[in-house]
Amino acid sequence: MTALLDINKLGKRFPTRHGREPSSWVIKDLSFSVADGEFLTIVGPSGAGKSTLLNIIAQTDTASAGEILLNGTSVTTRDPRALKPGIDRRIGYVTQDDNLLPWRSTLDNVLFALDVQGKLNDESRGRARQLIQAVGLAGFEKYYPHELSGGMRKRTALIRTLVYDPPIILMDEPFAAVDAQTRTQLQADLLRLWDLGRKTIVFVTHDITEAIALGDRALVLSKQPSRIAAEHAIPIPRPRNVKDIFALPGFAETYEKIRADVQ
Amino acid sequence: MSKITAPSPSRAIRWRRHLDHALVFAIIVALWSLATWRFGTYWVSSPWAVAIRFVETIASGELIRHAGYTLAEAAAGTLIGGVPAVLLPLFLRRHPVMTAILDPFMIGGYGAPKLAFAPLFIVWFGIGMESKIALVVSVVFFIVYFATLNGVRALDAKLVQAAQIFGASEHQVARHIVLPGAIPSIFAGFRIAVPYGIAAAVIAELISANRGLGYLVQNGAMNFDTTGVFVAVLMATLLVQAATWLMNAMEAWLLRWRPPVEMMEAGT
């Protein structure tokens, strides 16, 4: 497997408001790489700069040090105006909030990305319908976001990114705000979709169980300044049954190892 | 519209901002002077002449006297219209049926172009101060009524319930929970209503009066004295600015318990 995404000695500190003294580093000397088709999970305590890390990779924010290589080419910039969010649609980003457009129906929200990219045709529409079917949203195409449940909104946000097929998808605790049962269902849906296409996914969470259930490999972030504190391969074979993940062999040891590393 | 950048910018940025403001001011004065030069002082009085006349009429007391009339009309109208407009929604909070009955009438009064009725007010109340005050009342009342009503409706029901559990009476709830909670909305209403009220007083004076800033404007226009017109308009604008400043200061004082937030946009 080749490294698709390389994060090299990444650092971030925010500009200060008052004096001239530089603020402390939020992220420092953070390095890791992601292989093509890998499902990588990143676990960290809250306030560990997880969202900041994904914002930098998605280029909605600048890095203060280090560089990011995509397919071996550097895509780093320090100038906020030179940022290219999504790097020409090569990186998809599913954020914590679903950020659905309230004036578009479910179907139109899913088609939004294709629409702005000028890729709206019969084939892409067909794919959108398939995805809507696959996550159980059939029959809700005409509903506005405020008429959907939290779980349905999450599914809509998820397939809105999947439908335009970016090579890498970043996910920032996308299932954090829903109840436990819905979350398990969403995780199962995500794994099923991922099995169909085997995209490269970087999934950030504070939930160790979720990190194990979903990932091929889990990284553990330290507290600020963030760096990689540990790395664990997840020895649970796929396909996995998320609902009974606790009972699967290998889960308990991995959980204990990760828990010890997360401070 | 107010602060768009970070709350405490560096000194260099503050200086640049002052410089930008000075630049915009200079451009406006330059354009104005250009218009004077191009069309002649007969049509567009020069900034310099307006400034001189402004100082002269202030010194002679004439401008202050006329501004005083306008201000008195606007202030009286704001009080007479504003106080019931604040109290009524507080009372109506416990009477939803009454509120619903009044709704279409209030909406009609709010939407009615009151300034167009200035002649009617003059028929009813004469050409003295009373007709101007009545017009200001009609303008201020509806704006403040709906602003207060919105503030009362947006109130956090949990706060009211908590106070009732402590044993607060209906009167105490209104006084200690509802009124303070509605203050931002009430002031938002007054910030819109007061400049409009001052304009209403000026308009009524334009149509029929022998004193006040509106009279000065009309008088200046009849004598082809554009300097006089501009000075009167400038004074009216300064009244509006002073009233806005006063209301902002009062609100800031009443809401001193609140964490500092961006100033609301000055109005809609």
Next chain:
Amino acid sequence: MTDVPATMADVGKSATSRKWLVYGGRAVLTVLLLLGWEYGARTLGPLFFAPPLETAQRLWALALSGQMFSDIVATLRVAVAGFVIAGIAGVILPFLLRRSPRATEAVEPAIMFTMGIPKYALAPWLILWFGIGDMPKLVVVALVVFYIVFITTFAGIRCVDRRLISMARVIGASERRISREIIWTSLLPFFFTGLKIAFPRAVSATIVGEFLVSTQGIGRYIEGARQVSNTTGVFAGVVIALVLVINAILNSIERWALRWRPVERDMEL
């Protein structure tokens, strides 16, 4: 707040009988107002209060003669023209300023100060300039409407959810597309609020302009009637009706444009 349902909902939920209480109360209040009007006319004399029945007859006669119609057209022509011109300018300028925070800050004090100018007071001077045609009224109407639409649009742009913009950029939307789809749609509620506040004032401004100088229009009629007869109230009624009708049209356009919103909630004031 131009909609009754907000209040009706609270009431109607508990019992339908309450709904009838509300309708009954409104009917009673209407009758009381008419009676008060009639009483005022009898005690104070028709010079102060034209009696309601006589007013209705006069209204009917004027409507039949066609004079009312031509006056309404004359007033609306100016009000609508000024409204459209200033409405467009008041929307475009905030979009241009959005691109440059520095320019926004630079012009802010100038805009706040000039907003305080009582625009109507400029009318006598504008009449000196442009004569007694439509032009001075048009300028006043445009100035009045411009500031209202500008301020509400600007407030709307500032309230746009930054996260939606960021999401659209990641997905690959162009800046133009973001302006059109996300910013414009998000500020539509503000825009409609601005229009609804501005329209009655545009009509007011036209009528005030007609008081001062005019050869036709509702304002000239009211001003003419003031000195000679008792028909002031007639046209006052016409004006209210006019504004209410156009407000209702704006409301239904708004409801259609904002049909995606959870509840029809008014955010004005």
